[in-house]
Amino acid sequence: MTEIIEPDAIKPEAIFDAMGAVVTRWTMGAAAASAASFWRAELGDDPVEAELRLLALSSQFLDATVMTEPPSALRVLPDIPALALPIVPETLRPLVRRILAAGKDAASRAELVHFLAARGWTTHPADWMPDASDEDAPDVYAAWRDWAAFAAAGELTPRQSSDQLTQGNWDDFWPAARKAALIGLRRRDPSAARALLEAKFGGENADARLRLLSLLSERLSSDDVAFLESLIANDRAPKVKALATSMLARLGRGPAAGEDIAELAGFFSVKTKGLLRRSRVVQIETPKTPAQWQRRKALLDGTDLTSFASALGLAPQDLIAAWDWNVDPAADAGLIRLISETGTDAQLAQAAGIISEHDATGLIVALAPRLAPAERTRFAAAGLRAHGIGFEMAQLIAGPAARLDDPLSAPAGTKLLAELRRDDAKPSDYAAELHALGLLATQTAARLALQGLTSAGLLQGDPRLDMLRLNAALDDKGEKP
Numbered sequence: 432m433t434e435i436i437e438p439d440a441i442k443p444e445a446i447f448d449a450m451g452a453v454v455t456r457w458t459m460g461a462a463a464a465s466a467a468s469f470w471r472a473e474l475g476d477d478p479v480e481a482e483l484r485l486l487a488l489s490s491q492f493l494d495a496t497v498m499t500e501p502p503s504a505l506r507v508l509p510d511i512p513a514l515a516l517p518i519v520p521e522t523l524r525p526l527v528r529r530i531l532a533a534g535k536d537a538a539s540r541a542e543l544v545h546f547l548a549a550r551g552w553t554t555h556p557a558d559w560m561p562d563a564s565d566e567d568a569p570d571v572y573a574a575w576r577d578w579a580a581f582a583a584a585g586e587l588t589p590r591q592s593s594d595q596l597t598q599g600n601w602d603d604f605w606p607a608a609r610k611a612a613l614i615g616l617r618r619r620d621p622s623a624a625r626a627l628l629e630a631k632f633g634g635e636n637a638d639a640r641l642r643l644l645s646l647l648s649e650r651l652s653s654d655d656v657a658f659l660e661s662l663i664a665n666d667r668a669p670k671v672k673a674l675a676t677s678m679l680a681r682l683g684r685g686p687a688a689g690e691d692i693a694e695l696a697g698f699f700s701v702k703t704k705g706l707l708r709r710s711r712v713v714q715i716e717t718p719k720t721p722a723q724w725q726r727r728k729a730l731l732d733g734t735d736l737t738s739f740a741s742a743l744g745l746a747p748q749d750l751i752a753a754w755d756w757n758v759d760p761a762a763d764a765g766l767i768r769l770i771s772e773t774g775t776d777a778q779l780a781q782a783a784g785i786i787s788e789h790d791a792t793g794l795i796v797a798l799a800p801r802l803a804p805a806e807r808t809r810f811a812a813a814g815l816r817a818h819g820i821g822f823e824m825a826q827l828i829a830g831p832a833a834r835l836d837d838p839l840s841a842p843a844g845t846k847l848l849a850e851l852r853r854d855d856a857k858p859s860d861y862a863a864e865l866h867a868l869g870l871l872a873t874q875t876a877a878r879l880a881l882q883g884l885t886s887a888g889l890l891q892g893d894p895r896l897d898m899l900r901l902n903a904a905l906d907d908k909g910e911k912p
Contacts, residue, residue, distance in 0.1 A: 441469045443496055453489060475561070476698055512574040514599045519552045523904055528558050530897050541567045543898075545831035546870050548572075551908030563607070566642065570611045577605030601631050606639065623648045624808050625902050629658055637668035644674050648801075653682055658685075680735035680773030695730035696742035701753065702855065707825075713743065715762050731765035735773035739766075751782050756789040767797045777799070783810060792818050796827045804832040811871070816840040822847075822867035834873040834911070839880040844868075851887045862895045868900025877902035 441766035449467055449754075456463035464481040470488055474481040498794050519527055527543070531554075534540040544554060544561075548569035555873065556575065561568035563580035596604060596612035604612060616644040625647065632640060644662070647655055655678070662675040696816065700714045704798055718724045731739075740750040751770070758761060770782045786794050792814040799807050811829035819842040838844060847864055864882070872880055877899050884899070885891060 432513060442804060443492075445469065447497065448493055450489060450493065453485065458707065460838070468574065489909075508580075511560075511578055514553050514571055514574060516548065516551055516571050517908075518555050519547065519905065523901060524555055524558060526897060526901050526904075527554060529894070530901065531559055531705060533894065533897070537567070541854045542826075542831065542870060544572075545569055548904075549831040549909045550905055551910075552905065570614065573607035573611040576607035580605050596627065598627060598630050601627075606642075610642065610646065612733050613643070614649060615648055617649045621652065622654060625655055625658055632662075634816070639669065639670050640666070640668060644671060647678060651678060651681060656682060656684060669836075677735075677772045680737060681775055683737055683775065684724055691730055692734055692738050692742045695727070695734060695739065698727045698730075699743060701743055701745065711749070713745075713750065713753045715755060715759045717759070728761065728765060731762075731769065736769040736778065737773070739769060747778050751778060751785060754785075755785065756791050763791065763794060764797075767794050771797050771801060787813050787818075790818050792820050792828070795826060796824070799828050799830060805831065808833050808835065811835065812838075815843055822864045822871060826867040829871060831870070832909075833871045834907070835871045836873055837876050837879060838868060838871050839876070839883050842881075844883075848883065848887045851884070851889060856888075858893075859895075865895045866898045869896075869900075869902050872899070872902055874902060874905065874907050 440710055446469065449469070452466040453463040462478060462482060464478065464485050467474065467485055467488075468621070470485065473488065476482050477801060527547075530543055531540055534543065540559070540779075544559060547553060548571050553571060560579065561572050561576050563576050563583060565572075565576060568576060596609060601609070613624055613627070616627065628643060628647070632643065647659075659675045659679050659682075663672050663679070666672055666675070698716050698718065700716060702712050702714050703709050704712055718727055736747050736750070740747040743750060745753065751766075754763075754766060767782070767786075769882070770779055780799055783795050783798050783802060786792065786798075787810055789830065792810070795810050799810075802810070807829050811825040811833060812835055813824075814828060815825050815835070815838060820836060820840065821843045825835075825838070825843070829835070839848070843864070847861060847868075868880060869877060872904070881896060881899050881903055884896060889896060
């Protein structure tokens with residue numbers, strides 16, 4: 432005779448132990464009623480009904496008797512701080528998430544968040560938040576970066592800080608907020624910012640010192656020379672020394688020329704041309720062997736603009752004006768690097784203008800980070816209209832603050848529309864160009880571009896148009912360059 436277990440004799444521990452076998456059998460696609468013999472009477476004889484009853488009883492048992500205990504290390508974090516700019520409207524969040532998900536790397540996601548910040552918006556923290564170490568995040572996200580930093584450090588409350596950074600409250604600022612405050616101070620009072628750096632610089636690690644020193648690029652002047660020279664002489668980190676040397680070169684205080692600069696000058700010569708209006712031109716002597724090519728590159732990498740110009744008997748601005756562009760791409764790239772890293776702001780602007788005139792617009796990409804937003808936009812527009820560059824190249828030049836009127840009417844747009852109308856066009860064609868177009872256009876231009884592209888045969892819901900749709904729907908509340 433089979434023993435019947437009375438319900439009041441069933442121990443909760445026995446039921447809980449049996450749940451493992453029940454779940455395992457269900458996971459494998461097998462019946463589990465036989466593993467719950469203590470509920471035999473309740474389950475009944477019908478196999479199908481027994482499984483349904485077991486599911487109901489198991490759910491009720493687990494819900495009533497099993498409580499998940501939080502881990503002992505669980506901490507309640509403070510609220511995520513509000514940012515200075517509003518979050519994108521709720522109706523546009525799904526579109527923002529889709530663009531973020533489609534981004535192939537961190538750089539493409541950074542493009543979107545910089546675009547939003549330039550237009551006066553931020554992401555929802557559930558859609559995107561920067562890491563504490565994300566130096567590429569827009570400054571408006573400094574509070575979120577620091578929130579991530581103190582959360583990771585195990586602190587329960589953020590450090591208190593005021594808007595004004597001083598020697599006394601330096602340690603009250605987390606790194607991202609300190610950087611933002613220091614940038615603001617540098618813009619308002621360059622000397623005070625430099626004095627603050629001089630006082631606190633030595634107490635930071637090498638990576639932090641490098642990041643802080645880079646902030647001196649804002650309003651760099653001859654007043655900074657003594658501080659930069661002291662870093663070259665005394666700082667322990669090679670990268671800090673190298674950046675200080677580069678900044679000094681921008682101020683016309685490059686290192687003394689030696690034998691290497693004379694050797695570099697041997698790869699070039701200065702000629703005169705013209706009968707009535709004689710002008711000078713830098714003639715590039717083509718290296719004859721791979722070793723000579725490598726040597727010339729190494730010599731260019733190891734000098735600065737002023738020293739190179741002096742070795743040729745020219746002032747830096749005369750070297751830029753006399754350079755024979757588009758003859759030797761490797762030499763062009765070497766000179767552009769010298770200008771971007773060691774040239775003054777005036778020399779950099781001069782080079783960008785000459786490059787644009789000589790149809791070497793791609794070289795402006797290397798100079799763009801040091802150009803003012805309005806200048807970047809102007810060169811991008813000129814490249815599209817006069818030189819037929821594509822939208823991807825134009826976006827690299829313009830950066831996140833671009834607001835181009837009717838870019839689709841440029842040669843790149845005409846070509847794009849023609850390609851999209853081809854019978855053999857694929858759904859994935861020109862996705863990057865369309866995305867870049869969405870980053871470049873003004874809100875009005877984005878709306879017009881959407882009309883033109885859908886007229887060319889693209890569907891309204893085509894994911895390649897996501898960036899244009901976001902641009903067209905997002906009110907522009909950002910500062911105009």
